[in-house]
Amino acid sequence: MNQRPQTGYDLAKAFENEIGEFWQAQHSQIYPMLKRLETAGEITHEDTIAGEKLAKKQYSLTPSGHEKLVAWVSEPSPELAATKDEFILKLYFIKSADDPRLQPMLQEQAVLHRTQLAHLKQRRQTVFPDQAAIDQAYGHYLILDHAIGREQYYVDWLNQLLEH
Incomplete structure (x- = not known):
């Protein structure tokens, strides 16, 4: 506002x-x-x-x-906020790499995170088409860049797990 x-x-x-x-x-x-x-x-x-x-x-x-x-x-922001990720919580209860639930879970999450990554990249292109747009809302740009990095890591991690 x-x-x-x-x-x-x-x-x-x-x-x-x-x-x-x-x-x-x-x-x-x-x-x-x-x-x-x-x-x-x-x-x-x-x-x-x-x-x-x-x-x-x-x-x-x-x-x-x-x-x-x-x-x-x-003001400082000295505390790390816990994030809620139901998938990660569910992984905690998988006890074996051979669990038949694991591969479908990983595949589902890979699709979701790839979709989210594509959405975020499209938002960046739409909201920040040039340097002038970045300069006018730099903090917003940094947040979007962070979200893209987070999703890229998540996709890479899931891909690595699916290859094994």
């Missing part, structure tokens, strides 16, 4: 398409949070009309909200 005014729907789409790579939020979380932020004076909204009658709230950071965002971004 620090780039331009956005609707709750815009924010939900950002979580789905961009931010969702590293942070999840559901529609049911976004709108109550917008209300709390507005009550706290950190954002404000302007009613706009889309089409003939559709009223939309466009939210913007207030100066106080911007200060809080800048302070939060500047």
